[in-house]
Amino acid sequence: MSNAEFTPTPNFIKAIIANDLETNKYGGRVHTRFPPEPNGYLHIGHAKSICLNFGLALEFKGRCNLRFDDTNPSKEDVEYVESIKTDVRWLGFDWEDREYYASDYFPQLYEFALRLIRKGKAYVDDLSAEKIREYRGTLTEPGKESPYRNRSPEENLALFERMRSGEFPDGSRVLRAKIDMASPNLNLRDPVMYRILHAEHHRTGNAWCIYPMYDFAHGQCDSIEGITHSICTLEFEDHRPFYDWVLDNLPVPCHPQQIEFARLNLNYTVMSKRKLLELVDKAYVRGWDDPRLPTLAGLRRRGFTPEAIRAFAETVGVAKRESMVDMALLEHCLREDLNRRAQRVMAVLRPLKVVITNYPEGRVEEMDAENNPEDPGAGTRKLPFSREIFIEQDDFREDPPRKFFRLSPGREIRLKHAYYIRCDEVVKDAQGRIVELRCSYDPESRGGGTRDNRKVQGTSHWVSVAHAVNAEVRLYDKLLSVPDAAAEKEEKDFKEYLNPGSLEILKGCKVEPSLAAAGPGRFFQFLRQGYFCVDADSTPEKPVFNRSVTLRDSWAKIEKAQQDK
């Protein structure tokens, strides 16, 4: 991976690891893991975790495992494990041969459970789910012990074996840790270790009908893999005592350290798996890879690069306080990356025809155009210029407001890489809509400059009518119309805040001929407008582009300021 893409920020986890290394806590080893549950697609929040875990391994010369936390067959699926692997790889990380599954450890976990039963530290409880909840007590009141809590190890062993063999229906019994029903930490009030689930698992099939709970399984999986630092999100902080309890009471190879950090929140979007699933399932969006979603598949289709996402993950930092990061930062990271790399091209999104009356009919000139001013090595290309061209509708105003430095009647602008033109006449249709501009050009200005060095109003991009390729362009905007749906005064369902303008499809766009051949995944800067990528739907006959992010637009700011006045 590139090293110069960002400057590492110190954070408390790095400090802990550096200290552990100094004290030789794990014999100089650093081993992390990224443990997704394959029950949905990965999103930008997961990217933060992936970058953290794999990044730590890279920085401290350790390793990072990919482990699927697949302990609940009722929600998980192979489609998700495949998408997760694709996304992690795409982000630029390599787990080498260390692809693990919690389900690989089911036999081992079962043995550990037996051991706890024999030690009198776990018991089979016949209480119903409702009863268990009742017996758990409340935040302020202690719980009550289950009447089945003091069964003998022999009886528990026999019962647990029968649970495993499928004798009991779902929900009829659970295996619980025997800890303390009066603990102020509810996670220690005899947490459930195993539940009965007659469900087919995507990997183990029907080999099991009892499945371990996350809390019981996670620490052991970490230990079996030799994990040193088990990094998770804040909500697991209360679970740490049980994580430690499990490891302390079992003959495990090592005792990893659980460290919690604050998950990423981004404004103007949704980040919960539940909400993303709902948007996909109920077709509010086109799928998991809809470019409006913060899923990695969506961001990829939108045109985000792994480099930009990694830079973003590094920039937002890692801390323990809950925060809401501004979408503008994510966009900034993309622009910064693409500015260096994207080839500049001409594309007119909302065409306005311009006839250059003093330019010879039938004549075509090949203008030299630089591909990327940020990268001289990117070279140049030829752009066909002729008597009739398209410019952007926004680049002309019949009655220009103050500070509008573009074309208007009588004014002169530069056509990038071509000539200066002056607007002589505005042609309108019966409804009074502007349909064409008649302009004249200055033959002296070829290439975009003149000997007298006179200033022009501005510089516009353009495409020759005869050479233009028709394209569809999809413009994306914020998924939500409010920064934080949960913070709105009246608590409506988040779908009420979906931005109706999050997708705008432009059909009649005109792009320079070189773009016809661009295949899916290629990205460009459409001069003066933004960064765009070729969508998966694109074909040579019908090119389709996605707007990944706009360019910073100071005219838009001025205009807005003028309107606000």
Add this chain to the structure above:
RNA sequence: UGGGGUGUGGCCAAGCGGUAAGGCAUCGGCCUUUGGAGCCGAGAUUCGGAGGUUCGAAUCCUCCCGCCCCAGCCA
């Protein structure tokens, strides 16, 4: 009102007893054949609040306040 966390400019975030890094955003200016990019500059007398310790506190102590998480046989 039990337990666990957390409060540094609009948004993130360094800092760990020696007198407030950095990024995003914002606002100025320069520059410019992208109103892009780039460059320069501005902004917290102040670190949730109040006390205290100290020559000296965002950093230590005390009390108070706010916000988040926990009562799944989800992860």
